[in-house]
Amino acid sequence: MTVLPILKSATLAAVLFASTAVFAAAKDVTISVWSGGSGPNDNYRTDAFDIAADILEREAAIRGEQLNIIVQKTPYSGWEDFKQALTLAAEAKKAPNIVATGHEDIGPWAQAGLIVPVENFIDLDSWPISDIYPNLMEITSFNGTVYGIPQDAESRPFFFWKPYMKAIGYSDADIEALPAKVAKGEYTLKNVLEDAKKMQDKGLVHAGYGFYPRNSNGPDYWQFYTSFGGVMEEEGKLVFDKAAMKRTYQYFADLVKAGVTKKNHIGMPGDQWWKEVATGKAGIWHGGTWHYARLVNQEGLKDFFNNVQFTLTPAGEGGKSNTLTHPLAYLLMAGHTDEETRIAADLIKIASEPRINALHAIKSAHLGISPSETKVDLYAADRWASEATERLLPHANAMPNNADFGKYWTIMWKNLEASWTGAKTVDAAVNDAETELKSTLGAAIIIR
């Protein structure tokens, strides 16, 4: 009576054992990839690894190894939730293998040992890494060590709604010449305010829609600080230029005072913001190169080039026109076996090849990471990519990789928001920022 069940389970055990033996011969490796700030156009940040895994498996097969890579993809649409999840996962030793995040995370994460330098696993002289723009590689380095491989580049333009520019007296030729005038510093942030006011006075846009900034905190706001002559870092030390920061805060207070920007602009629903700029409800606004993809693909602005002109961020008093590039980087997280991390590094390398990276660049309207990428048909044939690269990228600077930059940013933003909404006067905001920077960062920041 009992023989049959025993026999059954013995057979089952044997089958199970045999099947694991087969699997053990083939190497199964699970590589998890997380990415932050990834909207519907950014799927190739993680999808690139499907392609890369396929190639790496084939390469292994040719060498006579059987490698089976399972790619687990977790894209996050926002930043707060992503950074919270990732930091806590890493502290709990449950970090993914690869993460695509803003380069400014390299500083604190490297110090905390959450990431391992990419250069420990990748030959930097090998293609395609050797082909990546050196300034981008610089941005993904920290303490003289290359920690990440740039995943994309972008820059952040000012946008002008052409029909309204015409309605307030600009000719077609004037609008055509605007980018050059901005670059030379002949058209400034003061002109932005004046033109926004004119658009409202003429009834082209509602009050508060003349100049329509980003609706939330973002690297964009450092551009204004640069426009007003501020410097973020010098020789490894953060810099708080009090006068430049004051002019920056003052500018937003002035915008609100003139009625061209809403006092309660920050925190408005993002979907509403997108719909409004895509449909000509705003006169002048700013954003990133990737806005092109969203405006055209999701928001239905089919005739972008006839409706919108784009330029650098205009200069303000004491500074120059500029734009900021905020590359995302692929980073290798700590806490995995050497073997896994080496495979992850190989995947990053393949995913950085021009043709694969161009999928992301063009779909999401980011800029390419290497000169050869610009020669890929898909990229070369894209008007936005080529014009934006040419007009903006040469003027781009980046936020510093500094373990303390996040603190500086939080304090800078908090007080900008306070002076913008009128919760504090500009003077109080700048002084509060200075006090708090001194008490939290001490000697790590130069205040002048």
Added chain:
Amino acid sequence: MIAPAAVMIFLFFLMPVVLTAIFAMTNMSTATGISGGVWQVTQGAVNRLKADMPELASGIAEPRFVIDEEGLAALEALKLKAGFTAELRTSHMGEVFPSRREAERVIKALKDRPSTREVKQISDLFNRSVLNTRFETRDELMASLKRLGFTLTPAEQETVAKATYTGWVWTTENFRIIANSPDMAQIFLNTAFYVSVTLLVFNVSYALFLAITTHYMPASTASIFRAIWLLPRITPVVIYVLMWKWLTWDSGFISMFMGQFGYPPKNYLLDSAYNAWFFVILINGFIGASMGMLVFSSAIKAIPQAHFHASEVDGASRWQQVRHIILPQLRWPILFVTCYQTLSLLASFNEILLSTRGGPGKATEVWSLAAYHTALQNYTGNLEYGLGAAMALVLVVVGIVLSLIYLRIFRYDTLISKPLIED
């Protein structure tokens, strides 16, 4: 029977506070990590050392890769291809490279063609600088410095260790930051305003009003009213707040309604600090009122009907009944609701997080929300666990102090003393 209760109290009530207190005494953040640090000579550490020990700082500031006998011996021990060691010895002995990349170029060019993995292994062996190496212990760092020719006194070692440690340290700095920051003072005032107004207007007064008015209604009408006022409490908070947002957004109900009278649409929720407070207090007050209403209603129900009948025979008005019968017998529930709701308002921030996120411009940022933003969620991803915990600890202390004050005001001792009549 006391043991299980004590264990529960310790685990679920005391432990969180104790842990918060421990975290509060550290400078733990994303950059320092939670589990402890290592000793690493980074560019930042070199900067910190420049003032005190300029010689050491300049000596360790540069990466340095040297092809020497020590490295070659280690390479032989690795048992890679023998050609590597031989060729390095004959062609590159004594060469010095200012970066890992340059050293690796030479290694890569060896005739036996090491793989990328081997190149990394080999270059590690010839690393003769301490820059960027993560030393698990302080002694390892000191030993490496000694090998580089820097023999340090214990005092100097202490300075170097302090400058290069990447982990968290014990500190009381968090409390100094809280005490000195003008923003913290503002957040503190916000919290005091939010808690007192919501508590007095809604959680106690309005709840009392609801309880008394429904007391005088026919039973069935009263239950309908109570059920309606329970809706905010039983609706999931995300949906409840979303409904408020629909009401107040640019494209929401109020905007549409006002549009009929020619007012341009605007975001009523975030239009100004006043608006934001108005809605935040309504959102929380409507939830809070229901709890008080239930407690007070049942307390009124517990008053013997004879009191009301007798007073009516004596010709007492409704107001006199409220003043002389209901309120005196509600002291205990009012104390309970005040105390409980103060603590819950102090600690809860989910409605504010979901509605205004503390905006506009941090106008509705309350203490618990600020602690959450500081410690766990902010845009730059710079999570300051230590500072956030210190803020939470302040909240614990404030809660305890307020509770003690309430007990005093409501004369708790007389509430729990035995009634004289039973003596």
